Amino acid sequence: MRKVGFFQSVQHKTVLIYMLLIIIAMQVIGVYFVRQLETTLKDNFKTSINDKVNLLNYYVEELLSKDTLPEENEISLEDNMRNMLGDYRTTDIIEVRVIDGKTQKILGTSDPDTQEIVGQKATDTRIRRVIATAQSDDREMIDPHTGKRIWVLTSPVISNGDVIGVIYFVSKIETVFLQMKQINQIFITGTIIALAITAVLGFLLARAITKPISDMRRQAIALSKGNYSRKVKVYGNDEIGQLAFAFNNLTKKLQEAQSSTESERRKLSSVLSFMTDGVIATDRRGRVILINDQAALMLNVSRETVLSTPIVSLLDLENEYTFDELVSEKDSVILDYGTDGNPYILRANFSVIQKETGFVNGLITVLHDITEQEKIEMERREFVANVSHELRTPLTTMRSYLEALTDGAWQDKDIAPNFLNVAQNETERMIRLVNDLLQLSKMDSKDYKLSKEWVDIVVFFNRIIDRFELTKEQTVLFERKLPDKAILLEIDPDKLTQVIDNIISNALKYSPEGGKVTFRIKEQEDQIVVSITDQGVGIPKGNVNKIFGRFYRVDKARSRKLGGTGLGLAIAKEMVEAHDGDIWARSIEGKGTTIFFSLPYEKYEDEEDDWS
Secondary structure (H helix, E strand, C coil): CCCCCHHHCHHHHHHHHHHHHHHHHHHHHHHHHHHHHHHHHHHHHHHHHHHHHHHHHHHHHHHHCCCCCCHHHHHHHHHHHHHHHHCCCCCCEEEEEEEECCCCEEEEECCHHHHHHCCCECCCHHHHHHHHHCCCEEEEEECCCCCCEEEEEEEEEEECCEEEEEEEEEECCHHHHHHHHHHHHHHHHHHHHHHHHHHHHHHHHHHHHHHHHHHHHHHHHHHHCCCCCCCCCCCCCCHHHHHHHHHHHHHHHHHHHHHHHHHHHHHHHHHHHHCCCEEEEECCCCEEEEECHHHHHHHCCCHHHHCCCEHHHHCCCCCCCCHHHHHCCCCCEEEECCCCCCCCEEEEEEEEEECCCCCEEEEEEEEEECHHHHHHHHHHHHHHHHHHHHHHHHHHHHHHHHHHHHCCHHHCCCHHHHHHHHHHHHHHHHHHHHHHHHHHHHHHCCCCCCCCEEEEHHHHHHHHHHHHHHHCCCCCEEEEECCCCCCEEEECHHHHHHHHHHHHHHHHHHCCCCCEEEEEEEECCCEEEEEEECCCCCCCHHHHHHCCCCCCCCCHHHHHHCCCCCCHHHHHHHHHHHCCCEEEEEEECCCEEEEEEEEECCCCCCCCCCCC
């Protein structure tokens, strides 16, 4: 879990906000209070000075109004002025001067150190302006000697409408600012104390708020890791307590939803894993995000290597489709991955994943292996075509001969028997064909049962060979390479007789005059292998595996001439496989063919294997 920075912490932010609020409030209050206090103190200070000036103005007016006094009394005026101004030597007053309004001479000063200026003419322009305008003049100034603030008040002394004098009053207004400074210090100290108390209280309050939030944060982290066992402690029934309660309820709901989702995921995974069809899912860009094992097996790919691969590339459809075309594709797409000797065909169906708004989220592709279906369908079409052809040939022949008989050939004693004999042969050929087809149909339906019994296969095989040796019309030599001991097998004698009959019949059909047919039985670990070899025309190398198919003939003209239906080896294959055996062939074109079939065999300890 990443550590929260100092200024990112809700607790620290809360404390800082409280402190900033206190600072702002104190600053606003302080500015207003200090300005008002400063104004009040200055007004009080000036009012006090004005009162003194007004009182002094009264006394100065009386002194200056005695115009009838003899000249010898002027010294008395200066003395009186000195005595009167001496009473204004205080801490707040720097100097008080009285100037004559007519002569602009300084009549007196309260500063004992500057008594020499008495009698001199005042040069200050403010004094002349006051005399001229009869209006008071006041201003704050900086004392150039001390660098402190002073307040200079110049007030006229008026008698009978004339300015008879001027009072020049210099006071120490710096004392007001010193008081303000002390008050500001007290205010700052109070602010600091208030901030300290606010910080402590804010920390406690913020902790009371952030502790449940921290618990919920830790719970959220635990939830993200799949731990649903933790619960948030509820500290009260306030909004935060209700939030904690709701969070615990949410945790419970998430746990239930997660359990349900996980159960559904396992079901889906199980379904996808055991589906016989392949399933591929893509995102909205057509890249693979899911593929089940069956699809990977069908396409012969690894799941890890195809993830994020475009679906059109995976299915090898880049030259035929784009992803948008696959999304709009309604029909199935046939995928042919087969080779000349190994057919492999898949059918792909596409289903679009869409939101309610119609936005395409992805594509689901379902793959079906239809190789066997296509193979069966092709064999069915070929079978129908072969049956039609095999039936049409004798029927056409019969119709031709019957038409000839109808036209009068039946009256010809030489031709009519021959025509009837051909019609009879073709009828018997069709009967054999239909019987073979019925037998194949019955074996395909699997509704028949073998009537098995224990038989000595050597004796059984010899009897069948003897029967063919007595009835054969060709000059063909039979050579037997059979064991001279009994080999017991559990077989259906009738079905196996038909198998051997079909193989020997084919060997005789294709064997030349003076040829040889060889019969063998070989005993192996868990099976007996029977083989019949002829010296006939052989089978082309590419068609050896086709001879057990229905209606296959090596020499079609010769087979039809001899009455063959092309179903003998197909029936033999069905019967051998019904005995849990196998049948196959080996052939060299122009030199002959060997047909092998195997049967299950359990070898007993008391039996000997001295066969040759």
